[in-house]
Amino acid sequence: MSSQESNGVHFFKVIRQSTLQEEKLSVPISFVKRYWKGIRNPVTLRFPNMVEKKVSWEKTSENEVMFCNGWKELANYLSLNESQFLVFQYQENSVFNVIVFGRCGLEIKYPSRETREESEESDSSLKIIENPSSSWGKRLKSPAPSMEVCKKMKINSKEQKDSKLDVNNAGSSCDDIKERSRILCQKVKKFFVSNNDFFACMMLKTYIDRDLLVIPNEFVKAHMDMMEGRDDATLFVDQDKWNVKLTLNKQSALTCGWREFREENNLKFGDVCVFVLNKGKETVSFQVVIFSLEKDMKTPYFEGLA
Incomplete structure (x- = not known):
């Protein structure tokens, strides 16, 4: 199944200690098998605070994909800790919407604009966008x-x-x-x-x-x-x-x-x-x-x- 047919499909990942130590995140094998064909490298991860982050991926075997270059910086940006989990929703054009939840089960408070601007100075892959789907807050x-x-x-x-x-x-x-x-x-x-x-x-x-x-x-x-x-x-x-x-x-x-x-x-x-x-x-x-x-x-x- 092509990436175009995967639009709207979700998967989630729990942050383990090994994820933080290895500075990589694996994509579920079932998602790779069904939907990874056609997804370009790097992918774009988009967050509710209208920040986009580009992350490269590598294929370690036929059905194993890992987010690698850029993942460490993203984890630091979000201050990810063990037992938090992320929900990914594939859109199109190699873009994923991502929501982050804390250990308590509530969605986290994403870094403020001031933090994002500081991040932009040291990481050119971080970009602020406007949400075209909602007039609230625009x-x-x-x-x-x-x-x-x-x-x-x-x-x-x-x-x-x-x-x-x-x-x-x-x-x-x-x-x-x-x-x-x-x-x-x-x-x-x-x-x-x-x-x-x-x-x-x-x-x-x-x-x-x-x-x-x-x-x-x-x-x-x-x-x-x-x-x-x-x-x-x-x-x-x-x-x-x-x-x-x-x-x-x-x-x-x-x-x-x-x-x-x-x-x-x-x-x-x-x-x-x-x-x-x-x-x-x-x-x-x-x-x-x-x-x-x-x-x-x-x-x-x-x-x-x-």
Whole structure:
């Protein structure tokens, strides 16, 4: 059977200690027998974070194929450990979609865009692509909705001195970052000005690790009560926009597409975001203003990001 006829076929592999030691991964013999004919060398492995990795393969016997050159770098990139497992789905043109699961059985959090860019510098075979099959999370160029957003916030000399003191005394532990983020968020809430309704939130670990950002219930009840039934929203940063899934229920949230928005805007644990609501007749959108914990917290004026 040719590789063209194998489109959509899955196989999985469990990571063994020998896999890590030998720096190779074997392809199931049954898959090789039925579908390997016509697959070119190297193959392309594509991951949910839109990263592609080229890996060479070698045939050690009639029906034995091993991923070799490039596999070690891929294992390091994904931080693979024993007992994790990978699911491969053949597409076409020697391309496999790959999903990685941890020991607990949940899909892993793939390396962030920042990590990918660092990898690109040392490995030219690593490539970032856009997902053509989904509009959620995809960045598009479009005029932002008309709204007046002001993020220039002056603080008096005492507050400036206190802020500097807070930054200088704080370390980099999780608790320290939370405290510094809390201080920044309080000041943003106090000094941020907009003609539209808005809410501010700290970037918690949950929002960094998951494809999820929770919208405060009090904000939903006060300003989004009449929007039930709408299941998508648009996030704007300047002229760029991202489509995300909107859930309005007991725990309202932005989901599918949030991770792409976070990665492409380089949001980090402790940063603060302001979501300014734009109420359209048919659509829901937010203008997002980002305050970096490392940059904005250290300035005498909160002027945001360029």
